[in-house]
Amino acid sequence: MLSDGRSTRRHRKRFRAVSLTLRGSLYCCLLVILISADSPAKAGNARLSSDNLTYHGTAQRTGWYDNEGLLTPAAVKSGSFGLLWESEPLGYAGTTPPRLFAAPLYVSGLDVTGEAGRTDSLDVVFAASATGFIAAINASAAGGLPAGATLWQRRLLDRPCGNGTRGILSTPVIDRRLGRIYVVGCDESRAWHVHALDLASGASVDGWPLDLSAEAVNSPGINANGDNRFPSGVAMLQRGALNLSADGRWLYVAFGGEPISGWLLSVDTLERRVAGAFSITARTDEGVGGLWASGGPSMDSDGDLYVASGSSFINALEGMGNQGVYPDSDGNWSQSILRLTSGAGGRLRLAGTYAPFNYCQAGGQDIDLGSGTPILVDLPPEDSPNPKLLIHGGSKQGNAYLLDRKRMPGSLVRRQACAEDPIKGAGADTSLLSPDIQPIFGTRGPLNVFGPYSDRVGMGDFAKSRTTPAYLNAPDGRHLVYLTGTAKAAEESSESIPPGLARVEIVVNPDEPPYLRLDAIQPDLILRNPASPVVTSFNRNNAVVWVFDVNVPRSASLYGEDPPRPLLYALDAISLELLWRSAPGQLYPSGKYNEPLVTDGRVFVGTDRIQAFGLGAAMERQGAKASRLHGRRAGPSSNASSSAGIDTTNGPELYEARCAACHDQERADVPSRHELARLNAAVLVEKLTLGSMQGHAMGLDADEVNAVAHWLADSETAVTSP
Ligand code: HEC
Structure with missing residues (x-):
């Protein structure tokens, strides 16, 4: 019975265990489609199509979109x-x-x-x-x-x-x-x-x-x-x-x-x-x-x-x-x-x-x-x-x-x-x-x-x-x-x-x-x-x-x-x-x-x-940024999102000279080096050429911007994937 606190908790715990075993597996999704398709509680409560025509998804303001297959x-x-x-x-x-x-x-x-x-x-x-x-x-x-x-x-x-x-x-x-x-x-x-x-x-x-x-x-x-x-x-x-x-x-x-x-x-x-x-x-x-x-x-x-x-x-x-x-x-x-x-x-x-x-x-x-x-x-x-x-x-x-x-x-x-x-x-x-x-x-x-x-x-x-x-x-x-x-x-x-x-x-x-x-x-x-x-x-x-x-x-x-x-x-x-x-x-x-x-x-x-x-x-993102960056002095080559062919030799040196003073400090208002490294290279390049870090990249040419960005992005991959 749902109104009994204890049995609800047990129920919940059981659900958590099930979801852990199945999470991320394809079976899980298939199973759920079979079980819960057309559940009556859904009708009217969830947004149905991918259009979002009003605040919070529906006129009822339910804020629930139940057709999102990718963002698990x-x-x-x-x-x-x-x-x-x-x-x-x-x-x-x-x-x-x-x-x-x-x-x-x-x-x-x-x-x-x-x-x-x-x-x-x-x-x-x-x-x-x-x-x-x-x-x-x-x-x-x-x-x-x-x-x-x-x-x-x-x-x-x-x-x-x-x-x-x-x-x-x-x-x-x-x-x-x-x-x-x-x-x-x-x-x-x-x-x-x-x-x-x-x-x-x-x-x-x-x-x-x-x-x-x-x-x-x-x-x-x-x-x-x-x-x-x-x-x-x-x-x-x-x-x-x-x-x-x-x-x-x-x-x-x-x-x-x-x-x-x-x-x-x-x-x-x-x-x-x-x-x-x-x-x-x-x-x-x-x-x-x-x-x-x-x-x-x-x-x-x-x-x-x-x-x-x-x-x-x-x-x-x-x-x-x-x-x-x-x-x-x-x-x-x-x-x-x-x-x-x-x-x-x-x-x-x-x-x-x-x-x-x-x-x-x-x-x-x-x-x-x-x-x-x-x-x-x-x-x-x-x-x-x-x-x-x-x-x-x-x-x-x-x-x-x-x-x-x-x-x-x-x-x-x-x-x-x-x-x-x-x-x-x-x-x-x-x-x-x-x-x-x-x-x-x-x-x-x-x-x-x-x-x-x-x-x-x-x-x-x-x-x-x-x-x-x-x-x-x-x-x-x-x-x-x-x-x-x-x-x-x-x-x-x-x-x-x-x-x-x-x-x-x-x-x-x-x-x-x-x-x-x-x-x-x-x-x-x-x-x-x-x-x-x-x-x-x-x-x-x-x-x-x-x-x-x-x-x-x-x-x-x-x-x-x-x-x-x-x-x-x-x-x-x-x-x-x-x-x-x-x-x-x-x-x-x-x-x-x-x-x-x-x-x-x-x-x-x-x-x-x-x-x-x-x-x-x-x-x-490639398309949009490549076209906007085209012709800029510090613009990256169009394959900025992959490290292939980018010379990152200068990366560490440039980072020490230009970035470390701020990003190697433990400060709440500055993202750490680790956080920067989790961004992909194209995003780093964007920040350095059009975004908030333009000032700190001033005077660097396109190769140097690419070098520091790709070196940073790659450094994280090296650390996190054994
Ligand atoms: C004077 C201090 C300072 C220097 C030098 C500096 N940064 Fe930053 N950086 C910041 C601060 C503060 C932020 C967070 C606020 C912002 O984005 O404006 C930031 C944000 C960033 C971000 C955005 C992080 C995100 O997740 O959006 C990137 C990328 C970045 N910096 C890269 C660099 C690189 C690469 C260098 C060296 C070329 C550099 N920064 C030099 C202070 C600095």
């Missing part, structure tokens, strides 16, 4: 996984360099009409930047076009918001049938526009862009919550990924920020108009409830929308010393999880609510509930009386919540009374709670994942999580949810400690409501401000968790002389073992919360450009 844990760990290629950076806005907050999207088999004419059937990655650019980048070498080549790039905003730091923050969404991508951008006057671009050429579709103006949103009958007014000329955050109804007609856009309340807008893409709106508070003077999480709204197969709302920073400041929240009023849905239905004509209607028992305390201290997006998981109906679930994991408090999303417990008029105790009295928590005692409360209550639990400290750099979880139906049938965040050294400390990655199980029983149990934590990894985890597997097997971390606290600048360098991690989803991580400095400076996109054996990371990782790093 063994392959990712093998040493042949590495950088394949890099695109050009996206455009600058004046002197502001590009930063990608939006996650990359992907379309395979697209016919593109770029500057060089028409090219059929390309795999294309789409990237949007805070500087207001959107680019289509060739993902696989084809038709004479190298991987990494820019197919088209458009500047959507002449004067982007925040001087190019806030032009486009949200992940766009693609309508494959109409061949369009929708992108929302913000210009200098803080006006918001929805662009619809032709995927093939980047050209604006006729009649677009559409203004998301105060006038349109404030028209009678649009807002479904009270008399709140959509502001104009105010610095809101439109960071939430866009979502699109299954028929492609309704586009959903979430807003958050200070000092206004959160808003969800629905846009009719057929008639090109704002069709509906829901303000998180009914009154304009209650500036709470921002919907600024990077995941935007999630949407289930019925077209119902789910959002988690925040508190208010300004409120918390004003309220120092007291609860700091507005007196509770009807229609104030800050610090809540909401279900909204989209009715006739695109009108939004409130259909379900939940606020945690402690929404007053946490809300008063700006410990947002809605710093992440809830994910929607459908269980096989025979497994549970509550098969349609919602899991929320990205709260600043570091808690995870489980709800029956079709039977949400709250009133549709106002939240329950404030409470101090999770299970006593009128304000008791109404989410699906574990029967177990939670140590932090000494009684039953919500599950704290990233600690220490506090309802006093948790804003800014003290926040524990801002992400959207990812789901996996594991090989042993269990329903697992991966959460990223950052535990803190103490209640009043902003220092990040492990865990940064945790796994929660949805414990199911045919006769009892499901609940969440903390299943495993990754004990070593420190994440400082991670993006949402993404899970890949082949069917249910060979699962890997991918995590991008900007690697600095939330308040750190992403600009300036020495901007932070993010890191990408790959972990075994079952053992939580770290399989691979990018080398320090390998990723370019980036935005925040931009999860990687994994598809067709490659991992695309948005930094200030697209950087692609995969297996057999040496092969695919």
Whole structure:
């Protein structure tokens, strides 16, 4: 029985033993195809094709891609996984360099009409930047076009918001049938526009862009919550990924920020108009409830929308010393999880609510509930009386919540009374709670994942999580949810400690409501401000968790002389073992919360450009770099990826003179010689000729660059292969 802790552990141990014996063997994969093909839990939960048209893979935001045959844990760990290629950076806005907050999207088999004419059937990655650019980048070498080549790039905003730091923050969404991508951008006057671009050429579709103006949103009958007014000329955050109804007609856009309340807008893409709106508070003077999480709204197969709302920073400041929240009023849905239905004509209607028992305390201290997006998981109906679930994991408090999303417990008029105790009295928590005692409360209550639990400290750099979880139906049938965040050294400390990655199980029983149990934590990894985890597997097997971390606290600048360098991690989803991580400095400076996109054996990371990782790093990259390096004085010969014919005699001498001073030291911020040597020669050459080490290779000619690069790359082979 799954609800019995001991037998579950035994079960798990048995699974681990089986997976060890079989791991990496072909039989294993075949077996799994036979056993788990068409498992009902998969339907709707996993992304099905290699296309990735929306944030976190699906409208439900499940973050699980179950058709990844190449990137098994063994392959990712093998040493042949590495950088394949890099695109050009996206455009600058004046002197502001590009930063990608939006996650990359992907379309395979697209016919593109770029500057060089028409090219059929390309795999294309789409990237949007805070500087207001959107680019289509060739993902696989084809038709004479190298991987990494820019197919088209458009500047959507002449004067982007925040001087190019806030032009486009949200992940766009693609309508494959109409061949369009929708992108929302913000210009200098803080006006918001929805662009619809032709995927093939980047050209604006006729009649677009559409203004998301105060006038349109404030028209009678649009807002479904009270008399709140959509502001104009105010610095809101439109960071939430866009979502699109299954028929492609309704586009959903979430807003958050200070000092206004959160808003969800629905846009009719057929008639090109704002069709509906829901303000998180009914009154304009209650500036709470921002919907600024990077995941935007999630949407289930019925077209119902789910959002988690925040508190208010300004409120918390004003309220120092007291609860700091507005007196509770009807229609104030800050610090809540909401279900909204989209009715006739695109009108939004409130259909379900939940606020945690402690929404007053946490809300008063700006410990947002809605710093992440809830994910929607459908269980096989025979497994549970509550098969349609919602899991929320990205709260600043570091808690995870489980709800029956079709039977949400709250009133549709106002939240329950404030409470101090999770299970006593009128304000008791109404989410699906574990029967177990939670140590932090000494009684039953919500599950704290990233600690220490506090309802006093948790804003800014003290926040524990801002992400959207990812789901996996594991090989042993269990329903697992991966959460990223950052535990803190103490209640009043902003220092990040492990865990940064945790796994929660949805414990199911045919006769009892499901609940969440903390299943495993990754004990070593420190994440400082991670993006949402993404899970890949082949069917249910060979699962890997991918995590991008900007690697600095939330308040750190992403600009300036020495901007932070993010890191990408790959972990075994079952053992939580770290399989691979990018080398320090390998990723370019980036935005925040931009999860990687994994598809067709490659991992695309948005930094200030697209950087692609995969297996057999040496092969695919040749085309792109060889053409860019052609004609440069220090350029390598085109067979740079193989040592054949390269004279490495000078290698050690050059390394001592030029590199050892830094790379032979034990310093956390400089990759060690050992780490350099694990890169392949072509990557080393790239770093020395076009990348961050250009300065240190100044004056070396092509033979010398090749000599040091190939000597380094070969030195590792000599050490590691007996
Ligand atoms: C003054 C110190 C310094 C010197 C000299 C120096 N490096 Fe670096 N190197 C760094 C630092 C710091 C980083 C990490 C940050 C970055 O990539 O900018 C780095 C990063 C690298 C990387 C990228 C590692 C990765 O995984 O992406 C490579 C490759 C590299 N160096 C090679 C060399 C080689 C080869 C030389 C000699 C020709 C050299 N460096 C000289 C400081 C130095």
